[in-house]
Amino acid sequence: MTRDERDTMLVQACLHGDRSAFDELVDRYQGALYNAAYRITGSVDDAMDVTQSAFLAAFEKLHTFDPSRRFFSWIYRITCNRALKLVEKRRPLAAIDAEAHSTESNPESVYGATESGELLERALRELGPEHRMAIVLKHILGFSYHEISELIGIPEKTVKSRLFTARQRLRVVLHERGFTP
Amino acid sequence: MRPERLEALLWEQIDGVIDDVNCAELETYLTNHHEARKFKEELELLAGRLADLVEMEPPDELRPRIDRALAAVEPGKTSSSKIRPGPRPTFRPPTGICNSDTNERPTEQPGFVPSKGVSMASNKKGTIGAFVAVAIIGVVAIGYFSLNKAPTVGEDAVGAVGAADRYRSEQITAEDVQIEQVELQAFLQTDEFDQLINDPETRKLLASEAMQNAMANDAVRMALANDAVRNAMANDAVRMALANDSFHQAWANDAFQSAMANDAFVNALGQEATRSTISNRAFQDALANDAFREALANDAFQKAWANDAFSEAMASDAVHKAWADDAFQNAMANDAFQKALSDKAFQNAMANDAFVKALGQQSTRSTMSDKAFQDALANDAFQNALASDAFQNALASDAFQNAFSNDAFQNALASDAFQNALASDAFHAAMANDAFQNAMANSAFREAMANDAFRSALANDGFQNALASDAFQNAMANDAFQDALANDAFREALANDAFQNAMASDAFANAMANDAFMNAWANDAFANAMAQSSVRNALANGAMAEAIAQR
Numbered sequence: 001m002t003r004d005e006r007d008t009m010l011v012q013a014c015l016h017g018d019r020s021a022f023d024e025l026v027d028r029y030q031g032a033l034y035n036a037a038y039r040i041t042g043s044v045d046d047a048m049d050v051t052q053s054a055f056l057a058a059f060e061k062l063h064t065f066d067p068s069r070r071f072f073s074w075i076y077r078i079t080c081n082r083a084l085k086l087v088e089k090r091r092p093l094a095a096i097d098a099e100a101h102s103t104e105s106n107p108e109s110v111y112g113a114t115e116s117g118e119l120l121e122r123a124l125r126e127l128g129p130e131h132r133m134a135i136v137l138k139h140i141l142g143f144s145y146h147e148i149s150e151l152i153g154i155p156e157k158t159v160k161s162r163l164f165t166a167r168q169r170l171r172v173v174l175h176e177r178g179f180t181p
Numbered sequence: 182m183r184p185e186r187l188e189a190l191l192w193e194q195i196d197g198v199i200d201d202v203n204c205a206e207l208e209t210y211l212t213n214h215h216e217a218r219k220f221k222e223e224l225e226l227l228a229g230r231l232a233d234l235v236e237m238e239p240p241d242e243l244r245p246r247i248d249r250a251l252a253a254v255e256p257g258k259t260s261s262s263k264i265r266p267g268p269r270p271t272f273r274p275p276t277g278i279c280n281s282d283t284n285e286r287p288t289e290q291p292g293f294v295p296s297k298g299v300s301m302a303s304n305k306k307g308t309i310g311a312f313v314a315v316a317i318i319g320v321v322a323i324g325y326f327s328l329n330k331a332p333t334v335g336e337d338a339v340g341a342v343g344a345a346d347r348y349r350s351e352q353i354t355a356e357d358v359q360i361e362q363v364e365l366q367a368f369l370q371t372d373e374f375d376q377l378i379n380d381p382e383t384r385k386l387l388a389s390e391a392m393q394n395a396m397a398n399d400a401v402r403m404a405l406a407n408d409a410v411r412n413a414m415a416n417d418a419v420r421m422a423l424a425n426d427s428f429h430q431a432w433a434n435d436a437f438q439s440a441m442a443n444d445a446f447v448n449a450l451g452q453e454a455t456r457s458t459i460s461n462r463a464f465q466d467a468l469a470n471d472a473f474r475e476a477l478a479n480d481a482f483q484k485a486w487a488n489d490a491f492s493e494a495m496a497s498d499a500v501h502k503a504w505a506d507d508a509f510q511n512a513m514a515n516d517a518f519q520k521a522l523s524d525k526a527f528q529n530a531m532a533n534d535a536f537v538k539a540l541g542q543q544s545t546r547s548t549m550s551d552k553a554f555q556d557a558l559a560n561d562a563f564q565n566a567l568a569s570d571a572f573q574n575a576l577a578s579d580a581f582q583n584a585f586s587n588d589a590f591q592n593a594l595a596s597d598a599f600q601n602a603l604a605s606d607a608f609h610a611a612m613a614n615d616a617f618q619n620a621m622a623n624s625a626f627r628e629a630m631a632n633d634a635f636r637s638a639l640a641n642d643g644f645q646n647a648l649a650s651d652a653f654q655n656a657m658a659n660d661a662f663q664d665a666l667a668n669d670a671f672r673e674a675l676a677n678d679a680f681q682n683a684m685a686s687d688a689f690a691n692a693m694a695n696d697a698f699m700n701a702w703a704n705d706a707f708a709n710a711m712a713q714s715s716v717r718n719a720l721a722n723g724a725m726a727e728a729i730a731q732r
Binding site (some may be wrong): 014015019022023026030031034037038044048051052053055056058060062066115120121133138139140141142145163164167168170171174 | 188189196197227228230231232233234236237238239240242243244247248251254256263325466567646
């Protein structure tokens with residue numbers, strides 16, 4: 001049984017009253033969804049809010065899930081949409097966010113990564129959320145163009161051009177900071 | 182090339198989605214433009230740095246929050262008491278203040294009553310998780326997995342230990358499980374058991390859903406009972422690797438489980454080189470790729486692991502770089518590539534320094550993902566050629582690698598005549614020669630290789646001997662000769678027996694070393710004359726060759 005088939009089976013089991021089936025879906029995807037939410041919002045608290053509300057929304061609307069599609073794509077889109085909306089709502093705070101980002105919520109400091117990693121994280125935060133998401137999906141979470149296209153619901157060509165622009169902007173930001181990879 | 186196009190093509194190449202035509206154009210451009218190569222290095226480094234950014238573990242409190250939110254609603258029904266995030270601060274406090282401990286979020290939602298089902302599921306999770314944990318540790322430590330109450334990690338154990346439990350402080354203790362086996366009970370009293378269950382990496386591994394699902398697989402349990410796996414598990418680097426997220430995902434995959442259950446692969450885990458490989462980040466990242474996991478599950482590949490030289494090669498930096506490359510991962514998924522892996526000659530080739538060095542080159546990896554190369558791999562002659570020192574050294578040369586990414590050369594590779602030529606020692610010797618390798622960098626020479634007449638010539642003994650001669654190799658380095666290769670008449674002459682016989686003669690070889698003679702080839706009239714059968718027949722005559730040599 002493939003991962004997608006098992007997901008669909010778990011959704012059906014949950015709709016038939018087995019709530020624990022949804023636990024497995026949470027186990028499987030909370031890490032990926034939290035990471036996507038964190039990279040889009042740039043905040044641990046927001047990422048937790050978004051991840052929680054995405055699972056809740058999926059749980060409540062489980063009956064609307066089309067079993068011919070991938071559960072992960074479905075819930076991932078819910079998560080990204082919610083994260084993007086939140087960022088849009090918080091935009092006025094974005095300027096101070098980049099500088100005031102706490103060390104505590106910075107994954108690089110938590111994991112003891114290098115200075116260049118921190119610089120990259122900061123540069124990523126300076127990109128628009130859509131560009132940031134494109135880079136995160138491609139380079140950090142390792143999705144293919146096709147998968148990104150499915151996940152965020154845009155044509156592959158758009159994924160390609162968005163990534164191109166995102167990478168260009170990232171390089172500009174990094175160069176402005178005197179950072180060479 | 183416009184800068185935007187160069188950048189777009191470079192990213193396509195780094196992303197592994199560039200097509201053959203664009204790849205060839207890009208490689209040619211890179212060969213001739215130092216700045217473009219520097220730019221490529223910059224983009225590759227940036228991609229590498231991005232890939233190295235850490236994927237974050239969700240905070241411990243996330244899972245309980247999700248559970249509480251879900252407990253208040255029914256699937257498919259909107260809750261009247263929908264849980265919303267707590268009020269947010271209007272400013273961002275300094276470091277460490279705005280975290281979930283101080284945030285004003287309700288610890289329990291209004292109307293939230295932990296249902297019996299949820300509570301039981303929770304307890305069950307703990308028990309099964311602990312049971313599985315102890316069972317695995319038991320297997321790892323005492324090589325015994327015939328518990329009367331073997332853990333049944335199937336449907337009942339769905340989400341047995343949630344990801345959010347990974348970093349909780351509760352310790353798994355012997356009291357959590359009831360086990361009748363004397364050996365296992367004895368083991369539970371040992372320092373080793375304490376050490377294992379207190380090891381964060383082991384606990385992380387055991388708590389992973391994928392590992393628990395994998396434990397439902399008989400083959401995996403058998404594998405875990407194997408000495409080599411237990412020894413491997415005793416290695417810190419391996420335990421850390423196995424607890425890595427990529428490995429977690431891989432454990433859930435049929436192909437990976439099958440690989441882990443394979444004797445050859447399991448025995449290979451007993452080797453330091455293999456352990457070093459699986460501890461490598463590039464290898465772990467590659468595990469996320471379907472094609473790579475399928476390759477791991479392939480018999481031929483697993484048998485190859487059993488070869489010391491092969492597994493050592495796999496532990497080299499160059500191969501690690503290759504693991505991380507999409508083109509190489511795709512190549513591994515190819516039937517011909519996998520079949521080639523079962524071939525001793527190919528395994529030896531993979532273990533060869535020059536070959537491993539070549540693997541460190543993007544152009545070699547791109548070549549490996551090329552169909553012509555993969556088809557060639559299925560050919561015995563090509564596999565034998567790969568095993569020859571000369572060929573491996575040639576592979577490591579820049580000129581040869583550039584040739585590999587060229588369509589004309591790839592077409593040549595796919596041809597029977599070329600593959601037959603590859604079986605010849607004379608041809609190997611020629612390949613090891615600098616002049617030949619430099620000739621490969623010449624587009625006329627590569628175009629000639631795509632030509633049937635030239636390839637037929639390559640398969641000819643006389644021509645191969647000529648190729649191995651210093652005179653011919655020097656001639657190949659001659660611009661006039663390379664230009665002549667672009668001439669149909671010359672190529673036809675090359676394919677002709679009489680001409681080839683003539684070339685095999687010392688006199689002709691000496692003539693070839695003569696600049697005037699070589700320049701004559703650039704003359705159409707001369708080349709056309711060579712295309713005449715009477716002239717060629719005359720060339721086969723020793724006297725004629727002598728005369729030429731006297732020029």
